[in-house]
Amino acid sequence: MVSLEGEAQGTTYHIKYRDEKQRNLKKEIDSVLTTIDKCLSTYRADSEISRFNRSTRHRFESPYFYPVLKKSEEVFRATNGAFDPTVMPLVEAYGFGPKKIQLSQPINIDSLVQLVGFQKVSFDAVSIRKLAKNIRLDFNGIAQGYSVDVVSEFLESKGISRYMVEIGGEVRTKGKKGEGQVWTIGIENPLQPGKMLTTMKLVNRAMTTAGNYRNHYESNGQTFSHIINPKTGAMEQSSVLSVTVFAPDAITADGYDTAFFVMGLDATKRFLSTRKDLDVYIVYTGEDGQPRTFVTEGLKKEQ
Template sequence: MNRQLRIANRKISHVPPLSRFGRSAVAGEGLYYWLTLFLLIPSFSKATELPMINLEGEAQGTTYHIKYRDERQRNFKKEIDSVLITIDKCLSTYQADSEISRFNRSEMHKFEWPYFYPVLKKSEVVFRETNGAFDPTVMPLVEAYGFGPKKIRLTEPINIDSLIQLVGFQKISFDSLSIRKLKKNIRLDFNGIAQGYSVDVVAEFLESKGIDRYMVEIGGEVRTKGQKGEGQVWTIGIENPLQPGKMLTTMKLVNRAMTTAGNYRNHYESNGQTFSHIINPKTGSMEQSSVLSVTVFAPDAITADGYDTAFFVMGLDATKRFLAKRKDLDVYIVYTGEDGQPKTFITEGLKN
């Protein structure tokens, strides 16, 4: 008999978060999004079914859950932990000696680890295709609003006009070997895309070992391949943004990735004002929108992760127009209608 396992990601207080590394404060996110996974654990009534390997751990200020089937029953936890630690050393703004932190303090940097350039390149693609709704140079605004590593809380208004001068992906130049600033004091924050990238790196590691049936989840970002069991697909739950901790719906995820952005988790109040982690890099303001959460489905997790907060910033109508030309992407958007009631928009690719 099958039974359900509910896995709710928790903040691990003793692990330095990567701005939760994947729900960053950019229009590229600062949210550590709690995605609830409903994973049906198969019975092993068929003698030919391979036992499931289950790995769990802590990384990047959050938890991970990885499931796969392997004829050789190999346990790759040690190797996966090593990969995730190395990604932190490259992309974590919470580590003062990471590659990205050292670049933020300098004017030019030659890449050391193989992770910086792919994330930078993908960021450029999403920045251009969304007309700047996603922009990893938003770090000065992220810190000013109190969502950076220092976790300050605003007591006085910030000078948006001054800070917005330090934002703009066009103010950096890079190739596959190095990156340099075209304007002083530009700083990067990959927290809106790096956790999705981490999921892809782990998925590709498993595939390099001959694993073709897996589910990789880090901090709520998910990618799957193959069937979970005989006649079974991976089933993932989407959290209700109006009732955090409760499932809104479930979706079948087949050879695809899924990530979510929302502003109902990572926020704080100061002097009667609510500050949200989702910042519009084009205006410098905290985003006020009818959109409550955006879940993006894409071929890989870095793509889904890059677009989810961009769509949040763009709003429902602009996102619909964008997706009319992008059949490789699907979305499940929860928003507040004109009557004040929650509504959903689902692309055709998910309705089947």
């Protein structure tokens, strides 16, 4: 087993894989993650996404922009806009963007919502253009999952078929960890960050989590979480504490975990009745104020 760890995209990563040649691929993996950052990071003024946000159209330069746009469109349409990568103006207004600001006055949500809507961009496999000015993209709700997939595919290109790739808590596995051993991944307790609520077997699948317990701050006596409803412009104050999604790949799981958080428990349950490719582990607050969990049938036999 080869074990690698490092820092990328403002977080940490941990990668394990079985390789008879015992190759250390850290240098190549770091290079891949840096290249993705140069394309998709809103924290870099020179990234492709930042340059598009300052212009009206953009011709893709890297192979990473289009796949994320395409998946974003898929999740946007499937969830009726609960996931929307044009949410950047709201993200910034609430102080979660690259420029950290503290709120000193109420946000004019009505005017900001006019700047949001994925239907206001048009794209194909070669380029993207804005159909309304001031539209800006933010892939932070999906780019980390995509990065996990890209690294996983890189390992497979090297002939590695047994691995676990984790970046910032987003995970994808393939094959067995050892003889008779499957990869086991912990789900964090949203009420006690750092402590595990449960562990799940993850077999040839990806798992990502969205929660309001890590990224939040208080201003003028109010607590703001980073999950924003792109349709209303409001911070979500729902009973849901965390949503962990299991999907064939990490980009899919990452897009839907944010959407399900916005949609809430009941709407997510209805949605999942038609999507057998997805499973969820949702932690929410019951009417008695105590934490409760909702687990799809496909996961119950995995525990």
